[in-house]
Each structure stands twice: as structure tokens, then as C-alpha cells.
Amino acid sequence: MPRPSEPTRARIVQAASALFYNEGIRRVSVDEVAAKAGLTKRTLYYHFKSKDDLVAAYLAARDQPNLALFRKWFAEAEGGLPAKVEAIFRNLARSARHPKWKGCGFLRTSAELANMPGHPAIRIGAAHKKKFEDWLRATFAEQRIADPLKLARQILLLLDGSFAVVLLHRDASYMETAGEAARTLIETAVATKGRKRRD
Amino acid sequence: MPRPSEPTRARIVQAASALFYNEGIRRVSVDEVAAKAGLTKRTLYYHFKSKDDLVAAYLAARDQPNLALFRKWFAEAEGGLPAKVEAIFRNLARSARHPKWKGCGFLRTSAELANMPGHPAIRIGAAHKKKFEDWLRATFAEQRIADPLKLARQILLLLDGSFAVVLLHRDASYMETAGEAARTLIETAVATKGRKRRD
DNA sequence: TTGTGTATATTCACTGGTTAGTATACATAC
DNA sequence: GTATGTATACTAACCAGTGAATATACACAA
Numbered sequence: 001m002p003r004p005s006e007p008t009r010a011r012i013v014q015a016a017s018a019l020f021y022n023e024g025i026r027r028v029s030v031d032e033v034a035a036k037a038g039l040t041k042r043t044l045y046y047h048f049k050s051k052d053d054l055v056a057a058y059l060a061a062r063d064q065p066n067l068a069l070f071r072k073w074f075a076e077a078e079g080g081l082p083a084k085v086e087a088i089f090r091n092l093a094r095s096a097r098h099p100k101w102k103g104c105g106f107l108r109t110s111a112e113l114a115n116m117p118g119h120p121a122i123r124i125g126a127a128h129k130k131k132f133e134d135w136l137r138a139t140f141a142e143q144r145i146a147d148p149l150k151l152a153r154q155i156l157l158l159l160d161g162s163f164a165v166v167l168l169h170r171d172a173s174y175m176e177t178a179g180e181a182a183r184t185l186i187e188t189a190v191a192t193k194g195r196k197r198r199d
Numbered sequence: 200m201p202r203p204s205e206p207t208r209a210r211i212v213q214a215a216s217a218l219f220y221n222e223g224i225r226r227v228s229v230d231e232v233a234a235k236a237g238l239t240k241r242t243l244y245y246h247f248k249s250k251d252d253l254v255a256a257y258l259a260a261r262d263q264p265n266l267a268l269f270r271k272w273f274a275e276a277e278g279g280l281p282a283k284v285e286a287i288f289r290n291l292a293r294s295a296r297h298p299k300w301k302g303c304g305f306l307r308t309s310a311e312l313a314n315m316p317g318h319p320a321i322r323i324g325a326a327h328k329k330k331f332e333d334w335l336r337a338t339f340a341e342q343r344i345a346d347p348l349k350l351a352r353q354i355l356l357l358l359d360g361s362f363a364v365v366l367l368h369r370d371a372s373y374m375e376t377a378g379e380a381a382r383t384l385i386e387t388a389v390a391t392k393g394r395k396r397r398d
Numbered sequence: 399t400t401g402t403g404t405a406t407a408t409t410c411a412c413t414g415g416t417t418a419g420t421a422t423a424c425a426t427a428c
Numbered sequence: 429g430t431a432t433g434t435a436t437a438c439t440a441a442c443c444a445g446t447g448a449a450t451a452t453a454c455a456c457a458a
Binding site: 024111157160181 | 312328369376
Binding site: 029030031041042045050051 | 442443444445446
């Protein structure tokens with residue numbers, strides 16, 4: 001039974017993900033994670049050196065799948081650039097209507113651990129958001145938009161804002177409002193493409 | 200010494216505010232709050248029936264001062280509507296650069312308690328955001344903007360987005376980016392004032 | 399093929415500390 | 429002498445992390 005070790009670790013991360021996402025980091029004990037994974041706490045501590053380490057692994061496992069989903073929604077959408085970005089918000093709204101939805105795991109974790117600035121989990125969250133921003137910036141740069149970084153950050157702000165607002169109000173329609181705002185900002189940036197900045 | 204009871208209660212809320220905001224709800228014990236307020240836990244439980252009750256009081260105490268601050272920043276700013284809204288973001292960025300700043304207490308609390316949907320603290324947070332949205336909507340309506348509710352919600356999304364992003368990245372310049380985005384959205388809405396919706 | 403050593407993987411049982419909430423008694427002011 | 433307010437001392441549960449022992453799989457030697 002010993003040898004492999006990788007499936008066990010993966011099972012622990014899976015159990016931790018479900019519990020941490022649904023209940024919150026500090027609400028969930030290491031014992032609960034171990035029980036859900038079907039093993040003892042001592043075994044868990046063989047694979048992870050601390051609870052903080054486990055929390056970091058939980059977020060690290062969410063990084064790539066999450067980004068892939070956003071890219072998929074963007075790629076599959078019909079229409080031009082604004083429509084493709086808006087599709088991300090529309091799909092997100094659909095996810096948010098599921099009763100088990102509880103916002104963005106990265107944001108919620110960094111909100112809960114805000115008193116530990118250098119925590120590995122917060123770094124992983126920041127890196128995740130940065131990857132998303134970088135992908136948007138590159139996409140906008142390809143379309144010869146004047147200030148692709150600024151526009152990417154504006155979209156990111158709307159996205160994370162919709163995570164926060166929808167979590168509070170439990171009203172997913174805010175995500176469609178955010179999508180509309182994103183469309184307006186993109187169209188404005190496109191219109192300014194060649195022109196000098198006014199003001 | 201007994202009689203008054205109100206200053207005692209206020210002192211408890213003050214102690215709770217500092218601790219809950221800086222360390223997080225579940226991180227802070229009722230004993231710690233009592234110690235910081237200079238009394239025993241048993242006395243605290245005379246004034247509040249549970250920890251949840253105390254958490255709710257912590258947020259309720261933040262509601263009016265927070266809104267007043269936003270209104271003050273708006274009112275004192277020079278210039279037109281976009282400049283006045285942008286001033287809110289600029290002032291917020293200034294606050295966020297203080298090292299003790301840890302985001303929006305309402306958002307962080309509801310992120311931490313996301314597993315308890317009906318929690319009084321979450322309701323207070325939602326009501327707070329709604330009041331801000333209502334104030335913006337009324338302000339925009341006075342200026343004869345076409346869809347004041349939609350614009351108010353877009354600004355709210357940018358505001359809460361900047362709380363989230365700046366908490367993660369510890370880079371307050373995102374708030375100025377959010378302010379710029381708000382300006383763009385307002386100017387677009389103003390330009391659409393009388394006109395029919397295109398599309 | 400069979401025995402044996404070793405790194406890997408797992409468990410039981412425990413520690414020292416913390417936690418929300420309470421039973422009871424005492425003090426003060428009016 | 430009764431409302432209000434405060435403190436001491438307690439419960440019963442929980443929690444992150446560890447010490448010591450054990451089980452398994454595989455490499456290699458006989």
C-alpha cells in the first residue's frame with residue numbers, strides 16, 4: 001500500500017479543497033481534512049509539514065484549472081473582443097447561481113489571512129491574479145489596444161469586484177452588470193486606439 | 200460604577216473592532232476582546248449574547264462612519280461628477296497605503312463567514328453596500344443620467360474590486376486605475392444621457 | 399527462489415494550549 | 429431591597445502538532 005504516495009497526497013488536497021472552500025480556512029481543522037480523506041491526521045502531517053502548507057497546496061491546485069476555464073469561456077464565445085470578455089462574466093454568473101458557490105477561493109483565503117501578509121497562500125493568490133491579468137494584457141496587446149495593461153487591470157477589478165459583491169448580496173446579476181461595464185471600457189479603449197489622449 | 204452600561208458596551212465594541220479588523224473574526228477569541236476592553240469575558244457576555252452578536256455590533260458600528268467618509272470625500276472634491284467620484288478612489292488609495300490597512304471590514308467578514316449565509320454580520324454588510332449604492336444612484340439621478348442604478352452598480356463593482364485586488368497585491372495604485380475606469384464609465388453614461396441606446 | 403535490510407507510508411495515543419459559553423456569588427446605585 | 433453590572437472559577441470540547449511503533453514494498457544477496 002505505501003509505495004505510490006502521490007494519489008494519497010492528491011486525495012488529501014481534494015478533501016482539503018472541498019472543506020476549505022466551503023467552510024473557510026480557520027473553520028476547518030486538520031482532523032476534519034484527514035477524516036474526509038479517509039486517513040489519520042498523523043499521515044496527513046507526513047505529506048504536509050503544517051496546516052499553512054496544506055492551505056497553500058489547496059490554492060495551488062486551483063490555479064491552472066481556474067485559468068483554463070476563463071480561457072475556454074473566452075475562446076468559445078462568438079463575436080468580437082468585447083463579446084468574448086463579456087462571455088467570461090456571463091459564464092461566471094451562471095456558476096454563481098449554483099447554491100454551493102461561495103466566491104473566489106483566492107480572494108476569500110487572502111481576506112481571511114489578511115493578518116499574515118507573507119503567507120504562502122496569499123502569494124499564490126496574488127500570482128494567480130497576476131497570470132490572469134497578464135493573459136488579458138497580452139490579448140489586448142494583440143488587438144493593438146492603446147494601453148493594454150491599464151485595460152487588463154480594469155477588467156480584473158470588475159471581475160474581483162463581482163466576486164465580492166455577489167458573495168455579499170447573493171445576486172448574480174451583478175456579474176452581468178460587470179460584464180456590461182467591461183464591454184464599455186473595452187469599446188472606449190478600442191475607440192482611442194490610434195488617437196492621442198484627450199484631456 | 201454599574202449604572203451607565205453604555206460606555207462599557209461602547210468600549211467592548213471598540214476593542215472588538217480593532218481586533219476583528221486586524222486579525223480576522225475566527226482568529227480572535229472573546230477572551231482577547233474582553234482583555235483588550237479591560238474586563239472579563241463574563242461581563243462581555245452580559246452585554247452581548249454571543250460572539251456572533253459581537254461581530255454584528257462590530258460591523259454595525261462601522262456602517263455610518265464609513266458612509267460619511269465617502270460622502271465627505273465626494274463633497275469636498277473640486278470639479279464635476281467624474282472628478283468627485285474619482286476623488287473617492289484617490290482618497291481610498293491614500294488610506295490603503297497605510298501599513299495597518301487591511302481592506303474592507305464588511306467584505307472580509309462576509310468572505311470569512313461565507314459558510315453561514317444568513318449570519319447577521321453578512322446582512323449588515325449587504326445593507327451597508329446597498330446604502331452606498333443607493334446614495335450613488337440618487338446622486339446620478341440628480342444629474343439626469345440615463346440609467347443611474349446601472350452606473351451606481353458599476354462604480355460599486357469597481358470599488359469592491361479595488362478592495363479585493365489591493366488586499367491581495369498590496370499595491371494601492373490599482374485604486375487609481377479603478378478611479379480612472381469609474382471616470383470612463385461616468386463620462387460614457389453622461390454622453391448617452393438623452394440619446395437612445397445604440398446596439 | 400528465498401531471506402533481509404531500508405526507505406516509504408501509516409497508525410495510535412498523546413500534549414499543551416485554546417475556545418465559546420455558563421453557574422454562582424458578589425458589588426454597587428438608586 | 430431590588431435592578432444592574434462585574435468577577436471568579438468552571439465545563440466540555442476542540443485543535444495544531446508530535447513521539448514512538450508499525451506495516452508495506454522493493455532492492456539485493458544468498
